[in-house]
Amino acid sequence: MIRCALDLCSPEEPDWRYVAGRLHIWSLWKEITVSRGYQYGYYARTVQTKVLSGEYDRRILIYTDAELEIANTWINSDWDADYDYAGAVLLTKRYLLANELPQEAFLTCALLIASVETPDNRLTWAKQFYEAIARRQISLATPILANLRIPNGSLASCLDLPEFLEMQTENGDGRRKAYDVFPQLVVSDEFMRRVAADEEWTLVDPYEVRTRLGIELAIVWGEEFERAYLQQRSHPILLHL
Numbered sequence: 065m066i067r068c069a070l071d072l073c074s075p076e077e078p079d080w081r082y083v084a085g086r087l088h089i090w091s092l093w094k095e096i097t098v099s100r101g102y103q104y105g106y107y108a109r110t111v112q113t114k115v116l117s118g119e120y121d122r123r124i125l126i127y128t129d130a131e132l133e134i135a136n137t138w139i140n141s142d143w144d145a146d147y148d149y150a151g152a153v154l155l156t157k158r159y160l161l162a163n164e165l166p167q168e169a170f171l172t173c174a175l176l177i178a179s180v181e182t183p184d185n186r187l188t189w190a191k192q193f194y195e196a197i198a199r200r201q202i203s204l205a206t207p208i209l210a211n212l213r214i215p216n217g218s219l220a221s222c223l224d225l226p227e228f229l230e231m232q233t234e235n236g237d238g239r240r241k242a243y244d245v246f247p248q249l250v251v252s253d254e255f256m257r258r259v260a261a262d263e264e265w266t267l268v269d270p271y272e273v274r275t276r277l278g279i280e281l282a283i284v285w286g287e288e289f290e291r292a293y294l295q296q297r298s299h300p301i302l303l304h305l
Contacts, residue, residue: 066091070149084149092156093144093165100163107136110168119161121215124172126179131187135175138191139167143198159209170197172213173204225249254290266297 069084097103100113108129114120127135144166147155160169174194178186196202204212205221212219228249231242258265270281277299279292 066149081148081150082145085147085152086145088149088152088156089144089147089166096163096165104139104141104165104167105136107139107168107171108132110164111172114161114164118215119164120172120213121176121217123176123179124213127175127186134187135171135190135194138194139171140198141165141167143167146200159206161214167198169209169213170194173197173209176212176217177219250285252285252289252293254293266293268296 066084066087069080069087073080073084093103102109111120111124111132115122115125155166160166171194174197175186175190177193178190180186181189197204207221208219211217228247230236230240231245231247233241255265273279273281273292273296277292277296279295281289281292284292
């Protein structure tokens with residue numbers, strides 16, 4: 065039936081792609097119901113099962129069973145039907161965990177985002193986040209939607225710096241362009257600690273660090289990066305480049 069709907073899709077009748085998307089979602093509902101024995105309506109059970117199996121981060125357990133039952137009432141399965149075929153396939157194949165429904169994924173992300181709020185206020189914020197995500201009023205970046213709810217997941221995502229973007233544009237000062245390089249910015253824990261303490265951050269040329277200290281900054285991270293940073297700060301030549 066999905067193939068028939070896609071074959072009927074045309075510039076004159078583009079809405080058939082939404083028919084195909086709904087058929088794909090309905091097929092997902094059926095598969096999950098057969099696999100785990102239930103569909104929507106048992107969110108607290110889903111949370112407990114996925115925490116025990118190591119699929120959900122235990123941070124979600126900051127919410128009580130009663131709070132999870134309240135969150136369960138927010139789920140609107142009709143919002144699953146808002147995707148065209150390409151969107152439905154992308155969502156189910158790339159972002160959902162095994163035996164997980166779309167609204168469960170969105171709700172878990174919303175609850176985790178709101179988990180830093182005060183206990184008496186976090187459900188209020190979680191509901192607003194969930195509805196905005198589920199209705200696609202806001203779009204979560206791939207690292208967040210794919211990783212936030214799994215163990216050790218985080219809100220880390222991407223930042224666009226105007227100076228970096230301008231390096232690739234075709235207009236403007238040609239001396240400030242770099243078409244054949246791909247600039248990258250890594251925000252380390254040491255950098256954030258220095259920001260919080262209002263301390264200086266030393267900028268260095270990675271080439272000079274590599275040739276003078278034998279350290280390839282692009283491939284080190286964590287504690288190894290911190291040691292390399294402290295080492296380059298103490299180097300008399302690098303410090304004055």
